[in-house]
Amino acid sequence: MNRIYFDNAATTALDPKVVEAMMPYLTEKFGNPSSVYSYGRETRLGIENARKSVAKILGCSPGEIFFTSGGTESTNTAVTTSVRDLGCKHMVTSPLEHHATLHTVEALAHQGLATLDYVKITSDGHIDLADLERILTKNEGRTVVTLMHANNEIGNLTKIKEIGELCLKYDAIFHSDTVQTVGHYPFDIKSLNVHFMNGAGHKFHGPKGIGIMYVNESIHIKPFLNGGSQERNMRAGTENVYGIIGFAKALELATENYLKDSEHIQSVKSYMAEQLKANFEGIAFNGDTFGSSLYTVLNVSFPRTEKSEMLLFALDMAGICVSGGSACTSGANSVSHVITALYNGNPPDMVPIRFSFCKHNTTTEVDTVVAKLKELV
Numbered sequence: 001m002n003r004i005y006f007d008n009a010a011t012t013a014l015d016p017k018v019v020e021a022m023m024p025y026l027t028e029k030f031g032n033p034s035s036v037y038s039y040g041r042e043t044r045l046g047i048e049n050a051r052k053s054v055a056k057i058l059g060c061s062p063g064e065i066f067f068t069s070g071g072t073e074s075t076n077t078a079v080t081t082s083v084r085d086l087g088c089k090h091m092v093t094s095p096l097e098h099h100a101t102l103h104t105v106e107a108l109a110h111q112g113l114a115t116l117d118y119v120k121i122t123s124d125g126h127i128d129l130a131d132l133e134r135i136l137t138k139n140e141g142r143t144v145v146t147l148m149h150a151n152n153e154i155g156n157l158t159k160i161k162e163i164g165e166l167c168l169k170y171d172a173i174f175h176s177d178t179v180q181t182v183g184h185y186p187f188d189i190k191s192l193n194v195h196f197m198n199g200a201g202h203k204f205h206g207p208k209g210i211g212i213m214y215v216n217e218s219i220h221i222k223p224f225l226n227g228g229s230q231e232r233n234m235r236a237g238t239e240n241v242y243g244i245i246g247f248a249k250a251l252e253l254a255t256e257n258y259l260k261d262s263e264h265i266q267s268v269k270s271y272m273a274e275q276l277k278a279n280f281e282g283i284a285f286n287g288d289t290f291g292s293s294l295y296t297v298l299n300v301s302f303p304r305t306e307k308s309e310m311l312l313f314a315l316d317m318a319g320i321c322v323s324g325g326s327a328c329t330s331g332a333n334s335v336s337h338v339i340t341a342l343y344n345g346n347p348p349d350m351v352p353i354r355f356s357f358c359k360h361n362t363t364t365e366v367d368t369v370v371a372k373l374k375e376l377v
Helices: 015-026 038-058 073-085 100-108 127-140 159-171 241-256 258-279 306-319 336-340 365-374
Strands: 063-070 090-095 115-118 142-146 173-177 196-200 211-215 297-303 349-354
Touching: 038 063, 038 241, 038 258, 038 336, 063 073, 063 241, 063 297, 073 142, 073 173, 073 196, 073 211, 090 100, 090 127, 090 159, 090 196, 100 115, 127 142, 127 159, 142 159, 159 173, 173 349, 211 365, 241 258, 297 306
Parallel strands: 090 115, 090 142, 142 173, 173 196
Antiparallel strands: 063 211, 196 211, 297 349
16 A cells, blocks of 8 residues: 655655765764764764754854754753753743643743743734733743744744844843754744754654754853763764764755745645645634645644544555644544644634645645545545
8 A cells, every 4th residue: 555644744754865965974984973083083074064064054153053862852952941041030932832842841830940921822823922022021030932933733834033023122032943944944043033943854854863953152051961072062972973964964955945845845735725625514724824834734624523533543544644733642532732722722623634745745645635535524
């Protein structure tokens, strides 16, 4: 059975050119980059060249890029060190954030290390900027604002430039989870007032287990992980050399092909939305689907019936990979926290499905999925 993979917001297939770039570091270039002899020096050179490449693409300096295990570690580091090292006594986030953010701020608040506010969400799932300013105005002392650039479940894009300007106005630290947008959109970080950003290689056809954290050179934090002097004394542990090489290569390829790939993926998303509207009564699109939204994500709710309740499993049995939300909630019967928050705690009695696309997907696959949905629903 040929599988159709429409869950690219969870992870993407490794690009063959990325594998090719990584392979020497999986075979003959196996030295520890902290070693002083030639084997170590060549892997160290590979890491630093990758760092320069990533920094150039994202519009920052190499000294502001740190390699981590992925978006979750980067978010934990950014938020925790903002409270621990940068004097932030208050935290502001939204109920739509990834659990990497929500669980971190909740843990810090539970420990009594900082207070926590949730900014209001508009009816179409965007950040209420007026409410954010209200929160920043009322808080005395420094605040860390942590708001994602694009939501991984409903696809909404956040106005991080405007949020950054608000943070600048109120001397707040700003962290943005950019896992769904690094590798999918052009960036010029220096034009944004952002202190921390993160990325994950497996979201844009790179390897899993490798990510980045951008730390603005104007701030100084202590290591989140201790035990070694790697990453310029900022992240202990022997570097994931082949992962770092793969991340840089994947980002390079994504940047080179951005216009062509984004146009194609948007056309697949738009076509699927049209086909769903034409073939199913009573469906609803979640978030700002046809406005400020990721070109990769389409979240749609189907009326709840005995058949639709088992939709995820039925599609899986048919060889179609989709999810009910983020990867950590796929297959769960409970409605995701994002959908719940989007509807102010009272989500409609419907079945949400997230379809997310990549450069390999086609409208022919959409036709196959829609036909199968008609059978199932």
